[in-house]
């Protein structure tokens with residue numbers, strides 16, 4: 001018997017059809033084993049020694065003269081800095097349709113000089129520096145009045161849409177707030193209007209009490225499998241302190257985030273044999289810093305299956321493993 005669950009914060013539905021995990025799919029199974037990688041790859045623009053292959057860096061963390069983390073503009077950006085092509089954020093109408101210049105920032109955060117490093121296996125200190133870099137770039141770009149939303153994300157593996165395997169994350173700043181984000185803000189606002197509380201703070205309370213979907217916690221963060229997980233092994237990491245925008249996160253908290261994120265990535269790495277995944281820092285738009293109804297978080301979505309026709313047609317995901325079972329496996333795996 002399948003069950004359909006609703007996410008408290010977005011009102012999105014997910015179908016849990018655990019029977020579907022047993023359906024025959026051998027003939028179209030994709031066998032992909034990660035290969036042993038070299039520390040340096042001549043053609044990789046992110047490897048140490050190949051710095052000339054990227055645009056000029058905008059930020060770096062160095063140790064004894066050599067870089068540990070570098071941030072560079074994306075060479076093939078989705079959105080481009082205004083100064084580079086005289087763009088504007090003015091909206092125009094053409095035959096009734098709205099358009100604007102592709103103004104924005106698209107940066108790459110190179111997480112290590114070594115090609116064969118991985119966030120799951122890096123030392124804690126290096127993961128902390130990646131998170132501190134996220135914070136520095138977020139704060140820096142939030143000063144630009146043209147930008148409304150900043151999205152920091154990491155694509156790991158081909159199924160997650162990565163085009164370069166060197167460990168890196170990305171950041172995109174947009175001069176508009178997309179409908180997808182507006183809808184999430186609207187639903188959390190509605191919850192706040194009805195109950196006078198932040199929906200995410202409530203979720204933390206429920207999960208800590210119920211414990212069934214909890215994976216781990218530290219002083220500042222909780223990590224659990226969401227009640228209406230959109231994919232198997234979906235994990236959400238939430239700060240215990242209510243904070244709507246990532247721009248407000250403290251240096252201490254960002255170090256604490258590094259510690260819990262690293263632990264979750266390690267658990268996924270060992271439990272699921274280094275799965276492809278996306279993670280995203282889901283923050284309120286910049287001008288919504290201090291909102292009482294939204295609560296920033298980091299969500300991890302392993303890419304064990306691909307969205308198919310039903311998901312595209314309905315916006316409803318079909319998940320074959322209950323979050324209670326995913327959380328149990330993630331809790332129990334020892335690092």
Ligand SMILES: [Zn+2]
Nearest residue numbers: 044047115166
């Ligand atoms: Zn490389």
Ligand SMILES: [Zn+2]
Nearest residue numbers: 198201242295
């Ligand atoms: Zn909250």
